[in-house]
Amino acid sequence: MKQIIIFLTFTMMSVQGFANVNYIDISKISSDPKLVSAFNFLKENTKYYDKWTSKWSHDKPKAVLVRQLHQYFRFFSVLRSKNEETYLLLGDIAHYLYNMDDNAYFNIAITNYETAVKSNPTDYRCYWFLGNHYVFTKNPNFSIEKFKNAEKLLPTEQPADFWNDYATATAVTNMPSHCIYAMDKVKSISGEEGSFQQQLGKAIYRRIVPMDKNESYKKEDIWTASQSDEIAFTSRPLGIKILVDSTWNLEPTDYKKNIGAILMIPPSIANKKDKKLPTPL
Template sequence: MRKAIILLLGVLISVNTFSNVNYIEISKISNESKFVTAFNYIKDNQQYFDHWTNEWSYDKSQKELVKNLRDNYAMFSSVETKNEELFMLLGDIAHYLYNLNESDYYQLAVNNYNSAIAINPNDYRAYWFLGFHYVLSNVPTLGIDNFLKAQQLLPTKQPVDFWEEYAWATAATNMPSHCIYAMDKVRSISGTPGRFESQLGPEIHKRIIDVNKDISYKKEDLWSTSKGEKIAFTCRPLGIKILVDSTWELSVYDYKNHQSAFVLSPPAIKSKKGKKINYTVAIIMKVANLTDELDDYINTLNPKCSNKNKIVFSDKYDKMVAYEIKDNEIYKEMGGGHIYMIGIERNSPMYPGLLLENPATFPDGNKGEVAYYTAKDNKGRFEGRIFYAIMLDSCEEINEQSLAIFKTLFNNQIIIE
């Protein structure tokens, strides 16, 4: 794993950590003096090894710190009663050794944190510690995933240090909306800006660029892509993310006159008669004017057909309408058209981009060298309400199959803020 990833957000991000060892209770491991002394040594010297340093310039010998931490790891490993607290401490010691360039301890840190999780999966601390270890090791997806798990398990009295490190981790992985959210959490808990916000808050806010709904934008200026199990197409200004299978064809349109569109063409479906039939899914996004109404907008997009019924399609969004449309005048040779039209209205959320962001993954640099990367700017969301029209354009012969795919897409592959 690579620990030498340093990001630039206008200024260099320094790793100001709040050392996980402060959240471990030695009394739950042992009250024997040698263990207490070793634990206090780790706490008293954490500022030397709770982060990775490119060029050692401290007054203490790095070699001596490594030896003492190795000895402490071996000593604590000898404790007979293996509990959650012990595994978290062993994970921390391994993490600190990894920060001191002892690469063999990377996996030992992961193993110990996971052992703590296995004993008590409802304790937020091990997920937090593991998440931070991953982020510092350039494994951002697993890092943020564990931070999010920890977030769901936080106690009523939330530790401000968790949110400080959450802010750092999401800044380092180019998730500015999450970072702003974390900085606000620190403010709400402590009543004042935290250390991270005081150092880098303005730079984080600058990373979200304002957009103007009244001007036109090229599609490449609005949409970004990332590859995972599916290809994620994200448009922060329009508040939407669409996960697309690599076998699907698609067309993306520029934004003009307050509108844009995203058209999907999944592989053809074989009908019961053995004929391959194509169908499409269109997503039209419109930034609404003050007087616009969702139902009126959707009705302007519906075909003029007498067999059009309002239906309950889903309760995924609060402001939503849906229609099922049958039209025998189209696709006659395939049983006629069978169309579904869904309309959704969304106001700008408090933290635009929060549901859309994924941690950025950075390539490893050359071994033994520091790799520098500049975090990308992110566009903000268009102000006001946005209408989303999502339409399945299919026919009667493949209605059942195409509708099943459409429902999966709607429920699992389209994220609208």
């Protein structure tokens, strides 16, 4: 008996995450009471801005929090001496502002996280925070690359929060097997289910159902598609993943008589005289 992964689309994923800021040491940035107070404010109020929401329903006014975040970003950005810890914090504040719909801070967050990577390329947090920033974007697959970079550098005592975020990222990128692995890691480290598993774990497990190779299946049951810069067609039962340009015409077939296929019709190309050649059939 083989396993088949059926794709489940999340129309809305609102998973309570952790705060990257909890893994930043303010003592390595400054002992100034004003900055320490700002840092503590960021830690104590992450529930308001650690994830994007389409409808504001919190008890604190959004505009007030946005002004506060802008102010704190200025506080830390004007420090004469900056280190890896500072850039991680600036990246987090920019990430929070992006979650609060200030889209200009999307690239500012990336710049600061990448500067932190340059400051210390062996620190797993730099890749973790950067990967977390990319999860709910048009290119979530890039987040997986960063999470894998971070995984290679994890300390002996691995943080359960890392794996909880990894579970979220792999769910978004249609990697349910990896997601289940990450959920199991959270439970083995902390002794309890993480916030992702509590909210969406059952949905992930339902995506794995038995498959008999001698039966017939509709193409929707064995193929999934996701898009970032390229379109990825994946069939776990057939053990294949195809990355193609969005201009290609692809058509998977149903699985019958132990055979499954995908038809590809790429656009025509031009010869040296710029004459379009016929598309091969």
